Amino acid sequence: MRNILETRNLTKxxxxxxxxxxxxxxxxxxxxxxxxxxNGAGKTTFFNCITGFYPPEDGQIFFNxxxxxxxxSPDQITQRGISRTYQNIRxxxxxxxxxxxxxxxxxxxxxxWIESLLHTSSMRKEESESLDEALRLLRFVGLSGLxxxxxxxxxxxxxxxxxxxxxxxxxxxxxxxxEPTAGMNLQETSEMMRFIRNLRDELGITILLIEHDMSVVxxxxxxxxxxxxxIKIAEGTPAEIQGNTKVIEAYLGRGAASGLNRTPPATxxx
Amino acid sequence: MNTSIRKGLRSGLIFSTGIVFLVLIGFTxxxxxxxxxGINLDTTAGSTGNVYALSLFLGLLGLWAGARxxxxxEPDTWxxxxxxxxxxxxxxxxxxxVFTWLLGTLSAAGVDLRKQLVQFSKANIDFILFQxxxxxxxxxxxxxxxxxGLAGGLIARGLxxxxxxxxxxxxxxxxxxxxQTSAVEYLRTSTIARYIYYGLLLVLLFLxxxxxxxxxxxxxGTVGIYVLMGLGLNIVVGLAGLLDLxxxxxxxxxxxxxxxxxxxxMHGLTWNFWLVLPVGILMAAFTGILLGIPxxxxxxxxxxxxxLGFGEIIRILVKSDMLAPFAGGPQGVRxxxxxxxxxVPFSDERDFMYLIILGIxxxxxxxxxxxxxxxxxxxxxxxxxxxxxxxxxxxTYRAKLLAFAIGAxxxxxxxxxxxxxxxxxxxxxxxxxxxxxxxxxxxxxxxxSIPGVIAGAFVLKGLPEILRQISDYRILAxxxxxxxxxxxxxxxxxxxxxxxxEFHDVPEEAPPEPVHPRSADLPETAGLDATSDVPVSTDVAxxx
Numbered sequence: 023m024r025n026i027l028e029t030r031n032l033t034k035x036x037x038x039x040x041x042x043x044x045x046x047x048x049x050x051x052x053x054x055x056x057x058x059x060x061n062g063a064g065k066t067t068f069f070n071c072i073t074g075f076y077p078p079e080d081g082q083i084f085f086n087x088x089x090x091x092x093x094x095s096p097d098q099i100t101q102r103g104i105s106r107t108y109q110n111i112r113x114x115x116x117x118x119x120x121x122x123x124x125x126x127x128x129x130x131x132x133x134x135w136i137e138s139l140l141h142t143s144s145m146r147k148e149e150s151e152s153l154d155e156a157l158r159l160l161r162f163v164g165l166s167g168l169x170x171x172x173x174x175x176x177x178x179x180x181x182x183x184x185x186x187x188x189x190x191x192x193x194x195x196x197x198x199x200x201e202p203t204a205g206m207n208l209q210e211t212s213e214m215m216r217f218i219r220n221l222r223d224e225l226g227i228t229i230l231l232i233e234h235d236m237s238v239v240x241x242x243x244x245x246x247x248x249x250x251x252x253i254k255i256a257e258g259t260p261a262e263i264q265g266n267t268k269v270i271e272a273y274l275g276r277g278a279a280s281g282l283n284r285t286p287p288a289t290x291x292x
Numbered sequence: 293m294n295t296s297i298r299k300g301l302r303s304g305l306i307f308s309t310g311i312v313f314l315v316l317i318g319f320t321x322x323x324x325x326x327x328x329x330g331i332n333l334d335t336t337a338g339s340t341g342n343v344y345a346l347s348l349f350l351g352l353l354g355l356w357a358g359a360r361x362x363x364x365x366e367p368d369t370w371x372x373x374x375x376x377x378x379x380x381x382x383x384x385x386x387x388x389x390v391f392t393w394l395l396g397t398l399s400a401a402g403v404d405l406r407k408q409l410v411q412f413s414k415a416n417i418d419f420i421l422f423q424x425x426x427x428x429x430x431x432x433x434x435x436x437x438x439x440x441g442l443a444g445g446l447i448a449r450g451l452x453x454x455x456x457x458x459x460x461x462x463x464x465x466x467x468x469x470x471x472q473t474s475a476v477e478y479l480r481t482s483t484i485a486r487y488i489y490y491g492l493l494l495v496l497l498f499l500x501x502x503x504x505x506x507x508x509x510x511x512x513g514t515v516g517i518y519v520l521m522g523l524g525l526n527i528v529v530g531l532a533g534l535l536d537l538x539x540x541x542x543x544x545x546x547x548x549x550x551x552x553x554x555x556x557x558m559h560g561l562t563w564n565f566w567l568v569l570p571v572g573i574l575m576a577a578f579t580g581i582l583l584g585i586p587x588x589x590x591x592x593x594x595x596x597x598x599x600l601g602f603g604e605i606i607r608i609l610v611k612s613d614m615l616a617p618f619a620g621g622p623q624g625v626r627x628x629x630x631x632x633x634x635x636v637p638f639s640d641e642r643d644f645m646y647l648i649i650l651g652i653x654x655x656x657x658x659x660x661x662x663x664x665x666x667x668x669x670x671x672x673x674x675x676x677x678x679x680x681x682x683x684x685x686x687x688t689y690r691a692k693l694l695a696f697a698i699g700a701x702x703x704x705x706x707x708x709x710x711x712x713x714x715x716x717x718x719x720x721x722x723x724x725x726x727x728x729x730x731x732x733x734x735x736x737x738x739x740x741s742i743p744g745v746i747a748g749a750f751v752l753k754g755l756p757e758i759l760r761q762i763s764d765y766r767i768l769a770x771x772x773x774x775x776x777x778x779x780x781x782x783x784x785x786x787x788x789x790x791x792x793x794e795f796h797d798v799p800e801e802a803p804p805e806p807v808h809p810r811s812a813d814l815p816e817t818a819g820l821d822a823t824s825d826v827p828v829s830t831d832v833a834x835x836x
Contacts, residue, residue, distance in 0.1 A: 073683060100685035114676040116790055117669075125673045129685030131666050135694060138665030139658060149665070172790075192685060 023050040024087055026196050026228045027072070032081035034064075034071050034252075041067040043252035044081070049196070049245070054222055054229045056239045058263075059249035060273055065232045066109060068249065069198050073106050074099045086195060101129045105189035106198035109232070111181045113173040119184050120169035123156040126191030156191065163187040163217075179210050183217075190225070197221065199231040203238050211235060215242050240264065248272065296365040296372045300379025303361030304441065307380070308387035311353060315391070315420055318411035319765055323349055324419075343422050347436060350388075354437045357384050358444025370449055377445015378438070385437035389430040396426030497653075501645035509641035511757045513713060516648035517706045518753045521730045522737070522745040523655045524702025529731065530740035531663060532695035533675025534588070535596040537727055538603025541583070542576040542700035544722035546707025548610060549575045551625035551717045552618075558625055565631035569708060576704020577697040584696040588689060591678065603727050611719035624718025628711050644713045651709060655702050656742055662698070663740075671695055672740075672790075729753070732770070736777050738784025747785045 027049040034042040041064040049055045057065050070076045072083060074096040083091040091099055105126075114122050131152055133145040160169050163183040168176060173184060182202065189197055202218065203211045215238055221227050233239045239246060240260040248256040248263060250272040256263060263269055314320050324346040327333075333341030361380030362373040395417050398405060405412035421429025470476055479485045501509055521543060528536050549572035553563040563571075587598050610619040619625070630638045631647065638644060662668050670691045673681040682688045711717035729752065737748020751773075756766045777784070 075679075075683070095687075096683045097685050097687050100683060106683065108680075112677055112680045114673050114680070116676055117672060121669060121672075125669050125681070125686070126684050128666060128670055128673075133666050135662060135665070135667045135698075138667060139661050141661065145665070188684065 023052070025049065025084070026051045026086060027230065028084040029072070030082045030084075032068070032071060032078055032083065034067055034076055034078045040252050042071060042078070042249075045249070045252070045254045047247055047254065047257075049228060049230055051195075052222060052226055052228055053244045054218065054231070054242050055245040055247070056243040057230065057232050057247050057249060058234075058236075058239055062251075063249040063272075064252040065249055066200060067252075069106065069200055069232065072099075073104060073198065097129070100192060103193070103195040104198065105192045105194035105196075107182075107185045107189055107200055107202065109200040109204065111178075111185055113181055113185055113188070115174035116172055118170050119160065119165060119173055119176065119187075120153075120156055122173050122184060122188050123159050123191045124152060126188035127152050127156065129192055159187045159190055162190070178205060182206070182214075186217075186221075190221075190227075194227060196228045196230065199229060199233075201232055201234060203233065203235050211238060214238075218242055293372065293375060296362075296376040297379045299364040300358075300361035300376040300441075300445070301383045303357050303364060303376075304380035304383025304437075305387065307353060307357035307360070308384045308391075311350070311384070311388060312391055316409060316411065317765070317768070318416065319768075320346060320349065321411075321416055321419060322764070340423070342419065346419065346422065350433075351436055351440045354381060354384060354440025355444035355447065357381065357437075358441035359448035360444070361441070362445035362448040370446075373445045373449030374442065375445075377448065378442045380445070381438040381441015384441060385434040388433040388437055392421055392433050393426055393430035396421050396429060400426060497649050498646075501642045501649070504642070504645075506641050509645045511754070513641060513645050513648050514757075515749050515754045516645070516652055517710050518730065518733060519652050519746050519749040520648070520655055520706040520709070521703050521726075522733050522749050523652070523659055523742065524699040524706070525730050526734050526740065526742070526745050527659060527662070527671070527702075528695050528699035529734055530745075531668065531675065532671040532692060533678075534692060534695060535592065536599045536696075536699070537596045537731065538599035538601065538606075539699070539703055539730055540722050540724070540726040541599075541603045541606040542580055542703035543707040543710070543726060544606050544610065544717075545576045545579045545700075546572045546704030547711035547717040547721065548619060548625065548707075549704070550708045550711050551620070551628050554629035554712075555625050555627045557627050558620060562629065565629055565712060568629075569705075572708045573701045573704045576707070577701040579704075580697040580700025581693055584693045588692045588696065600724075600727075603722075603724060607719050607722050607724075610722075620718070622719060624716060624721070625711075626716050628715045628717065630712050630715065641713075644709070648709055651705055655705070658698070659742060667691065667694065732774060736773065736784060738787035740790065741784065741786055741788035744784045744786035744788065751785065 025048050027047070029045055029047045032042055032045045032047075033040065043064075045068065047057075057068060059065050067076065071078045072091065074091070074094055078092070081092075085091050085099075085102060085104065089102065091102070091104075094102075114125060117125065131148055133142075133148055137145040157169065160166060163186060165176075165180055165184060165187070168180065173181065176184060186197075186199070186202070199218070203214050206214060218229060218231070219242055222229055231243075240263075243260055246256075246258065246260060246263045247254055248266075248269050250268075255268045255272060256266045258266070311320075324342050327349055328341045328345035331345075333344055357380045358377035362376035365372055365376045395405070395412070399412075399414060399417045405417070422432050424432065501512075504512070521539065524542075525536065525539050528534050528539070550565070550568045552558050553561050553568050553571070554565065556562050583599070583602055587595060587602070590598060609615055611622050613621060615621070630644075632638060638647070663671075670681065670686045673684070673686060674688055674691060678688055707717075710721070714721075733748035733752045734745055735748075736752060737746070738744025752770070756769075
């Protein structure tokens with residue numbers, strides 16, 4: 023399988039703090055991969071480096087085999103087919119749901135301002151196609167009929183899904199989801215898991231997600247990478263990660279982890 | 293009861309501060325003359341018409357103060373309202389009595405207060421004392437405000453907000469009844485009706501200038517030029533969200549382009565107006581890009597400060613001795629050519645009015661097309677959240693430059709028309725106040741809304757012309773209007789539907805106004821819907 027994303031030795035420092043420390047990560051095409059780690063482990067910073075928000079101090083990022091992403095601006099990276107969502111939802115609050123998706127389609131549209139001024143036939147065709155596509159995406163994320171609502175007036179779950187619809191409007195090859203189930207109840211979470219799987223199965227999009235909810239991570243990921251203090255401490259399938267001592271230590275602390283490995287005396291006696 | 297007294301006193305003191313201020317700037321005298329004129333009182337010398345008008349004006353303010361004082365203490369009983377109104381009236385009366393007594397005594401003692409404040413002539417002071425003796429005048433103030441305050445309190449109790457509510461309900465029911473009739477429905481939706489509107493509007497736009505005299509054509513022409521600039525700045529500030537305080541710079545570029553290219557006294561160039569028109573617009577747009585390249589990397593307040601500086605730099609440059617041989621220095625440029633068609637020169641204001649209307653129509657067309665397009669959506673997205681706008685793939689730098697250049701081009705057009713109409717342009721035509729005026733009219737009218745900008749221009753540039761007599765207080769009215777607007781109607785006089793929703797959440801039962809025309813016919817089918825059976829949680833959004 024082809025590598026859709028590869029980072030080599032990726033390092034990002036903020037002053038004395040190394041938020042991402044020499045991370046090597048490979049994501050294969052059409053997989054669902056997760057990045058997990060305790061709070062402050064550098065997961066979101068890692069995302070921000072990939073999407074061009076932060077320039078990394080060291081390392082390289084390759085997209086789709088061998089396209090170097092380093093030095094490109096966020097809009098150029100998005101243009102190449104990487105979309106993302108945010109930990110704290112960042113929609114265009116005072117635009118309608120439909121307009122949010124249309125803005126997301128911006129990199130796939132070509133009309134220049136002069137064409138818009140003259141209403142050329144190609145521009146009108148493109149507008150109407152984009153509108154159809156936006157309506158289709160709205161249906162796809164289950165927000166039919168809410169297209170005219172301002173984004174900020176939508177309920178929380180709907181906002182999350184609208185953000186994904188906006189990301190999908192870019193027709194991405196790789197979708198980065200930053201805590202897609204944060205703040206959701208059990209049922210919404212399981213729907214979101216099914217939805218993410220659908221994205222991969224039906225649209226063939228590779229998905230890289232940050233997630234705290236272990237049931238989600240273990241449930242849908244094919245590959246999990248664990249960051250702790252910016253360093254990748256483990257990588258593997260859900261089963262491998264669950265048994266990894268280093269990971270348990272990172273989450274629970276060294277003492278607790280060693281306690282877990284020993285067989286509790288009381289149980290042994292019984 | 294204590295609260296009623298306290299609220300009343302507070303209201304009285306607040307109002308007294310305001311009234312003392314109005315007296316200090318001589319506004320009371322002017323408004324009294326206006327009122328006297330308006331209700332046909334005898335205002336010849338020695339008659340009492342103006343004094344009645346003054347009492348009327350002050351009495352109305354007293355009523356307001358009393359009503360306010362009573363209202364603040366939530367008058368559920370008549371006695372509370374009486375006390376509140378009376379307290380306001382007495383407080384106001386005491387302050388005014390002391391103030392006028394002091395003025396009168398000083399004036400009687402032969403002190404010339406005009407050294408301190410130009411409004412305090414003997415005549416004005418006598419007038420504020422109702423043309424009587426000092427003591428009588430002060431007592432009359434006391435009596436007038438006490439009585440009007442009391443009356444105000446009683447009126448406030450009598451009405452108790454119910455009339456506002458019933459008026460609102462009545463208006464809403466009338467509006468619904470009218471808008472639901474089939475005729476109105478037809479007129480609003482049918483295409484033919486729309487063309488008829490546009491046709492009528494065009495005929496009106498054509499007829500109006502020919503019916504108006506020189507003076508009104510000149511005044512409306514000025515308003516029109518501000519509409520042009522407002523629409524331009526509306527793209528920069530209202531759509532793209534870039535706060536530009538030096539917008540006048542591009543106006544100046546347009547004005548000086550036509551000045552230097554057509555005035556024979558400057559460089560001996562006598563270009564044709566129609567040739568200068570595109571050149572000037574392009575020059576302004578080019579200046580916009582040139583300024584934008586370094587400046588548009590800044591955000592928010594920094595951008596505002598830098599553009600503010602740039603606007604001033606242009607004015608100071610053209611005023612300077614250094615550039616005087618090139619740009620005319622403080623004297624400016626004279627003998628700027630006007631347009632002519634088939635050799636017939638534009639002779640009067642009416643011809644220019646047509647030209648300005650054409651310019652406005654062109655600018656409205658451009659704005660309309662752009663704001664409903666890919667680039668227009670990009671601008672609005674950028675205004676909402678610049679970081680995310682870039683992350684969804686918008687080249688924000690280029691989008692900003694484009695907004696800046698198009699806004700500058702409109703200002704350039706305004707500058708060309710302005711200079712050519714006046715046949716003159718000088719540095720003082722391009723001072724900071726122009727930028728502030730244009731920005732104010734965009735804000736007052738409604739950011740991002742084309743009809744709003746037009747309404748704003750009429751209110752801020754047209755009304756002061758109509759109310760010539762109080763034009764001395766233009767800046768005061770300006771400030772007061774801005775404050776009142778920000779409190780009562782922050783979205784502007786005629787906001788775009790988006791901003792109306794932004795400031796006033798629609799009630800749950802009311803269907804939201806469609807922002808996009810085509811989504812109304814959206815089919816409700818689920819299609820590929822993966823999550824349609826999720827019950828949507830409605831209360832979590834607040835935790836964001």
